[in-house]
Amino acid sequence: xxxxxxxxxxxxxxxxxxxxxxxxxxxxxxxxxxxxxxxxxxxxxxxxxxxxxxxxxxxxxxxxxxxxxxxxxxxxxxxxxxxxxxxxxxxxxxxxxxxxxxxxxxxxxxxxxxxxxxxxxxxxxxxxxxxxxxxxxxxxxxxxxxxxxxxxxxxxxxxxxxxxxxxxxxxxxxxxxxxxxxxxxxxxxxxxxxxxxxxxxxxxxxxxxxxxxxxxxxxxxxxxxxxxxxxxxxxxxxxxxxxxxxxxxxxxxxxxxxxxxxxxxxxxxxxxxxxxxxxxxxxxxxxxxxxxxxxxxxxxxxxxxxxxxxxxxxx
Amino acid sequence: xxxxxxxxxxxxxxxxxxxxxxxxxxxxxxxxxxxxxxxxxxxxxxxxxxxxxxxxxxxxxxxxxxxxxxxxxxxxxxxxxxxxxxxxxxxxxxxxxxxxxxxxxxxxxxxxxxxxxxxxxxxxxxxxxxxxxxxxxxxxxxxxxxxxxxxxxxxxxxxxxxxxxxxxxxxxxxxxxxxxxxxxxxxxxxxxxxxxxxxxxxxxxxxxxxxxxxxxxxxxxxxxxxxxxxxxxxxxxxxxxxxxxxxxxxxxxxxxxxxxxxxxxxxxxxxxxxxxxxxxxxxxxxxxxxxxxxxxxxxxxxxxxxxxxxxxxxxxxxxxxxxxxxxxxxxxxxxxxxxxxxxxxx
Numbered sequence: 001x002x003x004x005x006x007x008x009x010x011x012x013x014x015x016x017x018x019x020x021x022x023x024x025x026x027x028x029x030x031x032x033x034x035x036x037x038x039x040x041x042x043x044x045x046x047x048x049x050x051x052x053x054x055x056x057x058x059x060x061x062x063x064x065x066x067x068x069x070x071x072x073x074x075x076x077x078x079x080x081x082x083x084x085x086x087x088x089x090x091x092x093x094x095x096x097x098x099x100x101x102x103x104x105x106x107x108x109x110x111x112x113x114x115x116x117x118x119x120x121x122x123x124x125x126x127x128x129x130x131x132x133x134x135x136x137x138x139x140x141x142x143x144x145x146x147x148x149x150x151x152x153x154x155x156x157x158x159x160x161x162x163x164x165x166x167x168x169x170x171x172x173x174x175x176x177x178x179x180x181x182x183x184x185x186x187x188x189x190x191x192x193x194x195x196x197x198x199x200x201x202x203x204x205x206x207x208x209x210x211x212x213x214x215x216x217x218x219x220x221x222x223x224x225x226x227x228x229x230x231x232x233x234x235x236x237x238x239x240x241x242x243x244x245x246x247x248x249x250x251x252x253x254x255x256x257x258x259x260x261x262x263x264x265x266x267x268x269x270x271x272x273x274x275x276x277x278x279x280x281x282x283x284x285x286x287x288x289x290x291x292x293x294x295x296x297x298x299x300x301x302x303x304x305x306x307x308x309x310x311x312x313x314x315x
Numbered sequence: 316x317x318x319x320x321x322x323x324x325x326x327x328x329x330x331x332x333x334x335x336x337x338x339x340x341x342x343x344x345x346x347x348x349x350x351x352x353x354x355x356x357x358x359x360x361x362x363x364x365x366x367x368x369x370x371x372x373x374x375x376x377x378x379x380x381x382x383x384x385x386x387x388x389x390x391x392x393x394x395x396x397x398x399x400x401x402x403x404x405x406x407x408x409x410x411x412x413x414x415x416x417x418x419x420x421x422x423x424x425x426x427x428x429x430x431x432x433x434x435x436x437x438x439x440x441x442x443x444x445x446x447x448x449x450x451x452x453x454x455x456x457x458x459x460x461x462x463x464x465x466x467x468x469x470x471x472x473x474x475x476x477x478x479x480x481x482x483x484x485x486x487x488x489x490x491x492x493x494x495x496x497x498x499x500x501x502x503x504x505x506x507x508x509x510x511x512x513x514x515x516x517x518x519x520x521x522x523x524x525x526x527x528x529x530x531x532x533x534x535x536x537x538x539x540x541x542x543x544x545x546x547x548x549x550x551x552x553x554x555x556x557x558x559x560x561x562x563x564x565x566x567x568x569x570x571x572x573x574x575x576x577x578x579x580x581x582x583x584x585x586x587x588x589x590x591x592x593x594x595x596x597x598x599x600x601x602x603x604x605x606x607x608x609x610x611x612x613x614x615x616x617x618x619x620x621x622x623x624x625x626x627x628x629x630x631x632x633x634x635x636x637x638x639x640x641x642x643x644x645x646x647x648x649x650x651x652x653x654x655x656x657x658x659x660x661x
Contacts, residue, residue: 038462042476048491048534049479051502055494068494068502110385117381123372131386133652138393140587140648142594144620145641146396148403148634153396156414188392191385220377249484251598256625269486273602284494291490295483302482306475309482310542 056081056288063285085289088275092268093294096248099179099267103186104244110187111194111239112232116224118195119202120210132199138192143252151256154181175265178258182267185257186247193246194239197312201235202228234308241305242312245298268294397641404634415631424635434636437619440525441643444596444615447526449589451533453582456540461570463541464548474545478538485535485598492531493518493603503527518603521612528613532599536592540585547581548574580658587651594644597621616640 051069058066062076072078114135118128154160160177168174205228213223254267261270275290302309367376404424408415428434459477463470480488495502496517504514517527551574559569597617600609607622609615616636624633 034462034465034467038467038473041459042473045476045480045534045538047502048495052491052494063500068500068505114382114385117378121374121378123375123378127371129656131382133656134394135386135389137648137652138389140591140644141393141397142591142617142640142644144597144617145400145637146393147621147637148624148630149396149399152414185392188388191389195385220374220381224381245482249486251484251486251601252621255601269484272486274605282493284497287490288494291487295487298482298484302479306478310474310478313481313539313542
């Protein structure tokens with residue numbers, strides 16, 4: 001492995017085949033080993049997912065008779081489980097979108113504004129650092145430490161259920177108060193991470209333009225609207241994707257604020273956690289189909305915006 | 316040149332702002348009347364503003380519109396709630412009482428925790444999980460990052476595959492691993508079966524279940540560690556690699572002596588984030604069984620806290636466990652934040 005690695009990949013003009021041939025020529029035993037290891041690792045990450053996918057299409061007998069990672073034969077193939085899973089989870093999907101989308105958009109916007117106020121304007125660094133520390137520590141809080149007060153807050157202090165009674169009068173089930181609570185809760189706990197992500201971005205922004213704008217007498221608000229916000233596009237993509245995945249995937253808050261999977265306002269994660277479990281044992285095919293269906297939005301986001309997702313988690 | 320302007324700007328600015336009006340957030344889009352304070356107050360407010368400016372810096376007041384409201388909202392929900400939680404943990408709040416009785420505070424819940432063998436087990440399990448999970452995930456992530464950084468083809472494809480589990484919910488991955496660890500048809504028993512071992516009851520055996528879960532969590536998050544390390548590796552100048560080569564160091568030695576020591580920052584930040592993920596393993600354990608009681612031998616503080624509070628309705632006791640968990644988190648985060656502050660990285 002001690003020989004030099006070919007770090008360059010041919011000139012832009014070489015054809016694919018020529019490049020491939022050259023690559024193969026340069027391949028050494030070490031390189032081959034490297035790729036074998038990488039492929040094994042890829043299999044390690046993919047097999048649980050692949051196994052889940054093939055299992056979701058299997059009939060009860062096929063599950064027992066075929067290997068867990070082998071595709072079902074033509075006789076063991078069925079869409080039935082997907083049908084059941086979609087029936088059970090579809091309303092949950094709608095409910096999840098109902099809070100995940102607003103909470104994501106609001107927390108990203110608020111995070112951008114907060115990060116701006118803490119990065120671009122000049123004020124004492126030590127005070128800034130204190131505020132930042134308090135905010136960043138908020139990312140790492142185990143949510144268990146705020147759960148009981150959160151329950152108290154929403155059940156005794158701010159009773160959205162009653163405050164929004166005019167909404168229920170329109171014929172909307174009052175369990176949806178839980179959805180509104182989820183939006184506010186996710187925004188509040190999402191502010192720290194969104195602020196941090198935007199701040200890392202704003203720190204790298206060139207001050208020259210901003211300084212000269214301020215020299216011309218522009219207010220901070222104007223600088224934000226005219227210079228900073230228009231340049232924040234790429235970071236908004238990162239933050240929106242990251243936040244959406246986080247909020248969509250969160251179980252703990254939904255469990256505490258919406259509580260029952262039979263509620264009409266139950267989010268998808270809550271229904272999924274109890275899906276396919278019954279007295280007779282576990283219906284794995286149904287569980288896998290449900291898992292995939294519930295993961296579809298985040299998978300779609302990941303496949304479409306993988307780069308931004310990687311950037312979001314790396315920050 | 317720019318420095319000169321900046322300097323000039325700083326010197327003239329406070330003066331010009333005096334006649335400019337306290338908060339003329341004007342420009343073109345000014346919303347007129349709201350920005351006009353009453354005349355007689357003006358001297359006082361200006362003086363107060365000047366004093367604040369001197370204490371906090373010129374933009375402090377103007378910028379507070381941006382960060383203060385979100386900061387307060389988040390402070391209320393995070394720090395307000397933690398303090399409130401601490402108070403509740405000192406009461407005897409339980410069952411269907413509407414609100415805790417704050418008149419009679421004591422540490423009864425904490426002594427109860429120390430006497431509860433279930434709590435001790437959960438605390439030990441939490442520590443094992445955090446340490447093994449973090450160390451294992453970092454090691455796998457580092458190896459993957461080094462392999463990927465060797466200028467391979469299809470780098471993006473490999474990276475996407477390795478990071479894929481991270482985009483999935485704990486609720487979803489728990490379903491996959493429940494299937495993998497299935498006694499009769501699971502892959503885990505299939506694989507060790509080909510080597511002549513097993514079958515093992517992965518989730519039923521008290522001595523194994525915790526490690527089985529740690530393995531599943533490592534699967535989900537090692538991609539994350541890889542991404543962080545990859546960013547760290549890319550930041551190391553190529554001269555360092557070349558210098559090591561010139562010195563005749565073998566590849567292994569080069570990484571061990573030259574490259575890995577430079578990844579300290581990446582390691583620390585990844586470790587902190589992973590520990591936090593580890594403390595949040597509640598979602599995974601809950602979904603694994605579809606209820607508050609995780610498999611025997613896999614109870615951690617996060618699951619015990621929720622179970623005590625929301626299944627057994629021992630609100631105060633649950634809060635006390637939450638405070639212990641919070642203290643554990645703080646002992647990791649506190650030093651980390653100070654470290655980042657010292658490096659001027661906040």
